[in-house]
Amino acid sequence: MSRSRVVISLLVLIVAIVIQTTIFAQGGFNFFGVGPALVTLALIAICLRVEPGYLLVLGFTAGMLMDLIGGGTLGLWAMVLTTVAYSAGRLRSLFRERSPFVVAIVFGLTVMGQLLYVILGTLFGQGTVTTSGVVGMILLPGVWNLVLLLPVFWVLDRVYGFKRGRWDS
Amino acid sequence: MFSPSDRRTDKVTILFLLLVAVGFLVATFDVRSSGSGVSETLREGTQSIFTPLQSGVDYVVKPVVGLIDGASNLAGLRDENERLTDRIGELESQIHETEALEEKVAQLEEINGIEVPEGLMSVTARVNASGPSVFDNIRYIDKGSLDGIVAGQAVVDEDGLIGRVDLVSVNAARIRLITDPIVSVGVRVLSTNETGIVTGSGDGPLRLEMFRAKEAVYEGDRLVTDGSRFPQGIAVGTIRDTADSEVGFVLRTYVDPAVRLSQIDYVKVLVGWSPTDAGLHDGDEELTQIGGGG
Numbered sequence: 155m156s157r158s159r160v161v162i163s164l165l166v167l168i169v170a171i172v173i174q175t176t177i178f179a180q181g182g183f184n185f186f187g188v189g190p191a192l193v194t195l196a197l198i199a200i201c202l203r204v205e206p207g208y209l210l211v212l213g214f215t216a217g218m219l220m221d222l223i224g225g226g227t228l229g230l231w232a233m234v235l236t237t238v239a240y241s242a243g244r245l246r247s248l249f250r251e252r253s254p255f256v257v258a259i260v261f262g263l264t265v266m267g268q269l270l271y272v273i274l275g276t277l278f279g280q281g282t283v284t285t286s287g288v289v290g291m292i293l294l295p296g297v298w299n300l301v302l303l304l305p306v307f308w309v310l311d312r313v314y315g316f317k318r319g320r321w322d323s
Numbered sequence: 324m325f326s327p328s329d330r331r332t333d334k335v336t337i338l339f340l341l342l343v344a345v346g347f348l349v350a351t352f353d354v355r356s357s358g359s360g361v362s363e364t365l366r367e368g369t370q371s372i373f374t375p376l377q378s379g380v381d382y383v384v385k386p387v388v389g390l391i392d393g394a395s396n397l398a399g400l401r402d403e404n405e406r407l408t409d410r411i412g413e414l415e416s417q418i419h420e421t422e423a424l425e426e427k428v429a430q431l432e433e434i435n436g437i438e439v440p441e442g443l444m445s446v447t448a449r450v451n452a453s454g455p456s457v458f459d460n461i462r463y464i465d466k467g468s469l470d471g472i473v474a475g476q477a478v479v480d481e482d483g484l485i486g487r488v489d490l491v492s493v494n495a496a497r498i499r500l501i502t503d504p505i506v507s508v509g510v511r512v513l514s515t516n517e518t519g520i521v522t523g524s525g526d527g528p529l530r531l532e533m534f535r536a537k538e539a540v541y542e543g544d545r546l547v548t549d550g551s552r553f554p555q556g557i558a559v560g561t562i563r564d565t566a567d568s569e570v571g572f573v574l575r576t577y578v579d580p581a582v583r584l585s586q587i588d589y590v591k592v593l594v595g596w597s598p599t600d601a602g603l604h605d606g607d608e609e610l611t612q613i614g615g616g617g
Binding site for chain 1: 334335336338339342343345346347348349350351352353354362365366369370373376377380381384451452453454455456457458459460461463489497499503504505524525526527528585
């Protein structure tokens with residue numbers, strides 16, 4: 155696997171962070187005040203493009219960037235996205251041939267990531283579990299990511315120059 | 324690829340555990356250092372890198388978002404227009420009464436020596452990004468230390484208090500909204516003149532606690548800053564639920580923020596006042612954030 159693919163993946167994740175903090179910012183496109191978890195979705199979407207070890211490092215790096223420009227404790231999103239990357243890597247065989255499991259995996263991993271952040275945020279004194287509407291904040295990004303699933307996968311197909319229907323690396 | 328017997332799987336699992344351990348250590352370090360020092364420098368550096376990207380995307384995309392948002396609200400706007408037409412009639416009749424009241428308020432302020440926020444120097448800034456997750460109650464603005472902004476300064480708009488500056492770089496600053504669960508604001512209830520503390524709870528209403536309340540607060544009562552952490556007299560919100568006071572018990576109720584925080588676009592940073600003027604701070608995290616940039 156070429157290292158350029160890892161670099162491209164990192165750029166994809168940075169673009170996802172920028173879009174997340176601008177277009178899907180509060181006051182922008184959102185649903186009941188909640189936007190998608192675009193970085194989580196991008197990370198899941200690239201799990202077939204890079205090897206699991208690189209995917210973990212990419213997840214950790216993207217998480218650290220989110221922590222650095224976010225308002226929470228440093229390292230929380232790093233742990234969350236590393237866990238999402240690990241889980242996506244374990245489940246990557248189910249992604250082949252555009253299996254219907256993809257929908258369940260994207261929703262499940264997104265919700266798992268949000269839930270894990272709430273738990274970690276609470277443990278580290280962020281008070282996230284006491285945030286009003288916390289259930290919506292956990293579930294709605296999962297729904298959002300299902301809506302964005304096809305567009306994001308389509309764009310990444312083009313970015314990585316994949317042939318149609320051939321998702322595995 | 325990931326069968327349990329695969330040696331590479333074991334390596335991946337070890338790497339996973341290692342990275343999670345690193346993340347845990349970083350989080351512990353950040354909490355222990357209260358967000359200052361190395362982590363603060365890293366945050367400022369990252370913010371400086373992302374700010375031009377965010378500003379560029381925001382500049383290009385915001386008009387499109389506004390257009391789509393406006394189109395989706397077209398039906399609602401028609402009803403709103405009729406309602407507002409009726410409302411104009413009512414308001415016109417109140418204008419003369421309001422003018423007289425304004426004069427009276429001005430006289431009262433002069434008598435009581437109330438320091439109104441409008442008298443402070445301010446810097447107008449544009450909000451160009453928010454946090455990367457739904458749990459972040461922060462906004463980024465396009466003005467920074469070059470414009471005289473330092474951490475701890477109050478951020479307001481025409482409706483009232485939005486939050487405070489908690490991280491500053493050369494050309495950008497981060498605002499922590501009053502809805503953040505780690506932000507507390509000292510307030511005074513205008514109707515009773517008693518003080519309390521308002522704490523954020525995410526997207527929902529703010530939580531008000533009054534420890535020595537002798538009088539009840541009623542729905543619609545207005546709250547302003549008490550001058551401890553922010554300049555006094557800035558509108559914070561209105562009481563959502565009436566609550567009675569009981570001797571020996573804390574009065575607790577909810578407050579609707581004065582500002583519609585989901586729709587802020589331009590803000591004013593009150594640069595003529597800093598929290599050190601008051602000499603009072605919130606808890607440890609508050610101290611850190613305020614101490615961080617100035």
